[in-house]
Amino acid sequence: MGTPPGTPSIVTYEDVVLGYGEGVVLSGVDLQIRAGSYLGIVGPNGSGKTTFLRSVLGFLRPISGRIRRPSGRRIRIGYVPQRQSLDPIFPLRVRDVAVMGLYREIGFMRRVQARHRRRVEEALEFVGMRELAEASYRDLSGGQQQRTLIARALASEPDLLVLDEPTNGMDLVGERNIMGLVDRLHAQGDRTVLMVSHRLHVVCRHVHDLALISEGKMVHGSMEEMFTSERLSALYGIPVRVGRLEGERVLFAESGGEVTGR
Amino acid sequence: MLDGLLFPFESMDRNILAMIMIAVMSAYLGVYIVCKRIVFVGVSLAEISALGIGFAFYATDWAVALGFEPHAWEEQAPLILSVLFTLVGVVLFSVHHSGKRVTQESLIGVGYAIAAGLAVLFIWQSAEGKEKLNHLVAGDVILTTEAQFIVLSITFVVLGVLHLLFSKEILFSALDKDSAQSFALPARLFDLFLYLSIGIAVAVSLRTGSILLVVGFMIVPPVTGLLLVNRFGHVQLVAIAVGVSACVLAAPATFYNPASGLWYDPPGGLPMSPTVVAVQAVFLVAAWIASRWSWTRRALLRGLGLTTGIAVVLCSVSLSHLLLGTQLVGESPLATALDRKFEQTEHDRTLDHLESMLHSSNRSERIEAIHLLVAWDDPHAADLLIKALQDEDPAVQGETITALGESKGSRAAWALETYLETRFPSADLVLQVAEALGQLGSPEAVHTLIHLLEESALPPFIRLQATKRLEALVGESYDLRDEHGWRDWWEENHKHLRWDDEKNRFFVHRSGQEKGR
Numbered sequence: 001m002g003t004p005p006g007t008p009s010i011v012t013y014e015d016v017v018l019g020y021g022e023g024v025v026l027s028g029v030d031l032q033i034r035a036g037s038y039l040g041i042v043g044p045n046g047s048g049k050t051t052f053l054r055s056v057l058g059f060l061r062p063i064s065g066r067i068r069r070p071s072g073r074r075i076r077i078g079y080v081p082q083r084q085s086l087d088p089i090f091p092l093r094v095r096d097v098a099v100m101g102l103y104r105e106i107g108f109m110r111r112v113q114a115r116h117r118r119r120v121e122e123a124l125e126f127v128g129m130r131e132l133a134e135a136s137y138r139d140l141s142g143g144q145q146q147r148t149l150i151a152r153a154l155a156s157e158p159d160l161l162v163l164d165e166p167t168n169g170m171d172l173v174g175e176r177n178i179m180g181l182v183d184r185l186h187a188q189g190d191r192t193v194l195m196v197s198h199r200l201h202v203v204c205r206h207v208h209d210l211a212l213i214s215e216g217k218m219v220h221g222s223m224e225e226m227f228t229s230e231r232l233s234a235l236y237g238i239p240v241r242v243g244r245l246e247g248e249r250v251l252f253a254e255s256g257g258e259v260t261g262r
Numbered sequence: 263m264l265d266g267l268l269f270p271f272e273s274m275d276r277n278i279l280a281m282i283m284i285a286v287m288s289a290y291l292g293v294y295i296v297c298k299r300i301v302f303v304g305v306s307l308a309e310i311s312a313l314g315i316g317f318a319f320y321a322t323d324w325a326v327a328l329g330f331e332p333h334a335w336e337e338q339a340p341l342i343l344s345v346l347f348t349l350v351g352v353v354l355f356s357v358h359h360s361g362k363r364v365t366q367e368s369l370i371g372v373g374y375a376i377a378a379g380l381a382v383l384f385i386w387q388s389a390e391g392k393e394k395l396n397h398l399v400a401g402d403v404i405l406t407t408e409a410q411f412i413v414l415s416i417t418f419v420v421l422g423v424l425h426l427l428f429s430k431e432i433l434f435s436a437l438d439k440d441s442a443q444s445f446a447l448p449a450r451l452f453d454l455f456l457y458l459s460i461g462i463a464v465a466v467s468l469r470t471g472s473i474l475l476v477v478g479f480m481i482v483p484p485v486t487g488l489l490l491v492n493r494f495g496h497v498q499l500v501a502i503a504v505g506v507s508a509c510v511l512a513a514p515a516t517f518y519n520p521a522s523g524l525w526y527d528p529p530g531g532l533p534m535s536p537t538v539v540a541v542q543a544v545f546l547v548a549a550w551i552a553s554r555w556s557w558t559r560r561a562l563l564r565g566l567g568l569t570t571g572i573a574v575v576l577c578s579v580s581l582s583h584l585l586l587g588t589q590l591v592g593e594s595p596l597a598t599a600l601d602r603k604f605e606q607t608e609h610d611r612t613l614d615h616l617e618s619m620l621h622s623s624n625r626s627e628r629i630e631a632i633h634l635l636v637a638w639d640d641p642h643a644a645d646l647l648i649k650a651l652q653d654e655d656p657a658v659q660g661e662t663i664t665a666l667g668e669s670k671g672s673r674a675a676w677a678l679e680t681y682l683e684t685r686f687p688s689a690d691l692v693l694q695v696a697e698a699l700g701q702l703g704s705p706e707a708v709h710t711l712i713h714l715l716e717e718s719a720l721p722p723f724i725r726l727q728a729t730k731r732l733e734a735l736v737g738e739s740y741d742l743r744d745e746h747g748w749r750d751w752w753e754e755n756h757k758h759l760r761w762d763d764e765k766n767r768f769f770v771h772r773s774g775q776e777k778g779r
Binding site for chain 2: 057058059074077079081085086087089090091092093096100101103104106108109112136152156162
């Protein structure tokens with residue numbers, strides 16, 4: 001079930017070419033991130049996912065083409081980086097990390113006020129971290145750290161929640177819990193969620209729309225359109241089978257298949 | 263009461279205040295440095311800053327050699343170049359290098375090694391190079407000038423206020439630049455500001471303290487703080503407390519002279535920077551132990567609070583002294599000691615300079631040095647004059663002999679007698695020695711002249727001069743042809759010769775009677 005075509009777009013890519021300096025990483029990107037959509041960006045390592053992510057966050061200007069955002073108001077982006085990007089040596093409490101999502105709103109030279117604290121508490125409550133609000137971020141498990149970062153993004157009440165490899169390095173339980181939380185985030189309040197991952201077997205069970213990045217190109221559509229053996233075999237360069245197991249999407253690489261194109 | 267509380271720092275002056283300011287700012291910024299894992303960047307920036315200072319010294323010497331008048335900018339040049347070099351270093355280190363053959367870390371290491379090497383070379387080549395190098399590497403804050411203190415104060419106040427105003431944004435940017443940027447904060451700007459703060463703080467601090475002192479403050483107290491507490495702000499407070507406490511505890515050791523057993527005897531005290539770092543190391547070990555037993559942690563934190571409180575009182579007293587120009591408490595032994603050390607350093611510099619003049623290839627310069635040494639009423643000057651007797655040039659020897667006579671030094675007569683015995687000088691120099699010995703009130707002046715008269719090959723005009731000098735010295739007169747007259751007189755009277763300061767000559771003193779009047 002993809003996002004209905006009539007839904008307004010919050011970010012629109014029109015024939016965008018992305019890269020660094022003269023080097024093109026992605027070209028011909030035409031994509032609409034519609035309000036309330038649940039979009040997964042998937043591709044092998046080094047395919048250009050991070051480059052695309054940086055352009056969504058506004059860190060990277062397109063070499064050519066156009067990235068349009070709604071006029072009149074600024075899109076609030078709640079970015080959840082890979083948890084490894086936060087150095088645990090920084091001595092911070094869970095609450096200290098979460099409140100950072102409100103710094104822009106609090107403003108320069110101003111202190112955190114009670115209403116800001118309330119919002120942080122609500123965000124921590126939503127991700128199930130309120131009990132650990134006073135704990136040191138560095139003492140948390142990987143899943144708890146990821147929840148803290150999600151709470152930080154949530155506290156800013158974002159229009160678009162961007163998650164970068166949210167289950168990276170997690171065990172099965174951690175992965176299931178985090179993805180369950182992301183599902184809830186999307187379902188409650190109909191938030192727009194964009195998730196970047198190289199773990200298609202995880203993403204495929206949750207997102208509604210999928211963009212596949214491979215060899216400098218992006219193709220996208222609803223899960224039904226994109227989650228096919230042909231497309232995925234072409235993406236990974238090996239025979240990939242897809243199917244359903246007890247209603248859940250599954251995929252696996254055929255054993256003994258010949259690697260093509262990569 | 264206050265005197266007792268503040269002992270031994272009854273009234274600190276700008277030197278100790280400067281050190282405490284460096285401690286506060288370095289420890290505060292050091293928490294960022296340690297948490298961002300850019301310790302090597304901090305150390306390299308310190309060396310690059312030192313390179314700027316060294317280059318300024320070297321360039322100043324060159325400018326002077328080329329005939330430029332240096333006074334207008336010689337004070338400012340080291341600071342300006344140090345800041346400029348450091349800022350270039352900040353820019354170079356903050357630009358991410360993505361090469362596959364050479365890592366960013368190795369480039370920082372290259373920067374460190376080259377900067378350290380060139381800094382030493384530049385400073386070594388400059389005037390008083392060894393002393394400057396010693397100060398820069400392991401020296402202390404003892405020579406903080408008023409101008410340096412003002413620059414340090416203004417810079418740190420401005421940086422401190424900016425950091426207070428933007429503390430949360432700077433922390434977010436330091437922790438997670440991309441996320442901060444995604445939340446619409448100018449994270450790159452804040453990150454650059456942090457690097458610039460580090461660079462400027464290092465550069466300004468190095469004009470007052472040494473590399474060891476600044477780097478020590480930047481690293482050891484933050485690590486101690488990280489071992490003891492779990493919140494960023496608290497770590498910064500503990501780091502500052504450790505830095506300040508290290509100053510307070512190290513300063514007495516710096517002013518205790520184990521050789522003399524006296525306090526406030528700076529030349530014999532421990533060097534300040536290594537002592538401060540050693541005290542910090544004690545705190546670090548204590549923190550490591552305390553991180554394992556919570557009761558020791560509380561005790562250590564209370565101790566830190568106490569020493570920091572004392573430091574705050576000291577700073578208040580000192581600041582009021584500086585601002586109001588009054589001392590709240592009595593005469594300060596520490597201030598006196600610091601003054602003495604300052605004078606001692608100036609004195610050593612003068613001595614080194616005069617000694618280098620004595621070794622000049624230019625005879626006029628050597629003679630000029632001798633005149634300056636005579637004019638300088640100092641015991642060490644006499645030592646140099648005695649050394650100058652070894653000069654190969656008779657003209658210089660002559661000047662030295664005269665100078666020793668005028669110096670009235672206690673060892674001058676001995677030196678002149680030794681000179682006569684070992685150097686076998688010409689007759690005219692012997693006459694000069696006799697003259698000098700006479701000025702020094704040594705009876706050996708008389709004996710030298712008599713000995714000279716006994717020289718058979720002595721030119722007549724020298725013999726005449728010696729005779730006249732003898733007559734003037736003792737008030738006796740013998741025929742020039744009487745070869746034994748003076749010798750007999752000497753044998754009879756030399757044990758009873760005494761010097762008359764008023765008449766500027768000897769007299770024979772025998773139980774109440776005088777001969778030779």
